[in-house]
Amino acid sequence: MTVAATPQSFSAGVKAELCREIPAKRCCAVAEIYGILLFCNTFSDTTVRIVTESRDFAWMLPKLLRKAFAMDFDEFPSMAAPGKLVFQITEPDKIAYLMEVYGFERENTLALHVNLAMLEEECCRTAFLRGAFLAGGSVTDPGKGYHMEMATAHHAVARETHALIGEAMGFEAKIAGRGGSKVLYLKHSDLISDALTFLGAPVSAMGIMEAKLEKELKNKVNRRCNCDDANTSKVVDAAQGQLNAIRILRERKLLDGLPEKLKQAAVAREANPEASLSELAAMMLPPITKPAMNHRLKKLMELAKEPGKEGT
Numbered sequence: 308m309t310v311a312a313t314p315q316s317f318s319a320g321v322k323a324e325l326c327r328e329i330p331a332k333r334c335c336a337v338a339e340i341y342g343i344l345l346f347c348n349t350f351s352d353t354t355v356r357i358v359t360e361s362r363d364f365a366w367m368l369p370k371l372l373r374k375a376f377a378m379d380f381d382e383f384p385s386m387a388a389p390g391k392l393v394f395q396i397t398e399p400d401k402i403a404y405l406m407e408v409y410g411f412e413r414e415n416t417l418a419l420h421v422n423l424a425m426l427e428e429e430c431c432r433t434a435f436l437r438g439a440f441l442a443g444g445s446v447t448d449p450g451k452g453y454h455m456e457m458a459t460a461h462h463a464v465a466r467e468t469h470a471l472i473g474e475a476m477g478f479e480a481k482i483a484g485r486g487g488s489k490v491l492y493l494k495h496s497d498l499i500s501d502a503l504t505f506l507g508a509p510v511s512a513m514g515i516m517e518a519k520l521e522k523e524l525k526n527k528v529n530r531r532c533n534c535d536d537a538n539t540s541k542v543v544d545a546a547q548g549q550l551n552a553i554r555i556l557r558e559r560k561l562l563d564g565l566p567e568k569l570k571q572a573a574v575a576r577e578a579n580p581e582a583s584l585s586e587l588a589a590m591m592l593p594p595i596t597k598p599a600m601n602h603r604l605k606k607l608m609e610l611a612k613e614p615g616k617e618g619t
């Protein structure tokens with residue numbers, strides 16, 4: 308028996324695109340780990356704990372840590388394991404080293420900050436934001452809605468990253484609280500697309516724009532269909548009423564006695580049950596206006612409603 312693979316989420320696709328390669332420069336690897344640490348599940352003086360569902364991020368993460376610090380995780384998952392994958396560093400020396408590199412005091416990890424001195428180069432700022440997204444971020448499938456976010460437990464980090472995004476990407480993310488965490492998020496398709504391009508996922512960025520175009524096209528087509536249906540059924544209903552009236556007039560043998568203009572209108576409508584008012588108006592000899600045609604057909608219906616006099 309085979310188990311069907313569940314289709315990859317949009318978020319997973321973005322992360323796969325971002326994890327295709329590790330940064331070429333060491334400064335960027337250090338900055339990317341920095342973003343990961345500040346936006347991962349736990350970064351304290353005793354534990355680094357990174358939990359992810361992305362196989363691609365899990366594949367890249369140990370290589371990144373080795374490139375930045377020649378360091379290995381103390382606990383890492385089997386890639387064959389289903390569900391969430393957990394990476395941990397618990398060895399005190401390693402944590403002390405990381406704290407020192409990033410300029411944190413071990414005794415004061417409750418109020419972590421983004422140390423901008425670590426992110427002086429533009430390449431490193433991008434790498435930091437990419438790491439933050441990989442560890443604490445997600446993007447909703449654009450078919451369902453436009454939402455990109457990243458969350459951190461450290462409030463000062465959220466504020467500083469917010470400023471960093473504004474500076475690096477040129478637009479403001481929104482910021483909100485969720486549980487004890489702070490969430491930075493984007494709700495606009497264009498901004499999400501720009502952010503993905505900036506982070507290094509141009510294919511996913513295009514996916515957002517394609518989904519947007521598709522949605523707009525579908526809306527347009529739907530609007531047009533609804534409109535056409537409504538018009539068509541209105542015309543058909545109106546014509547049906549006119550045809551009934553003409554039939555009644557014929558049964559009462561009143562048709563031939565009608566003024567020429569009305570007779571002409573009745574004959575034209577009977578011969579062309581699906582024609583629009585303008586089309587009928589053009590068939591009159593001489594041609595008349597649409598309101599005039601409407602007037603003639605209305606007159607026919609009024610006459611048909613009058614109580615029959617024949618046979619008395």
Ligand SMILES: [Zn+2]
Nearest residue numbers: 334335430431
């Ligand atoms: Zn760099």
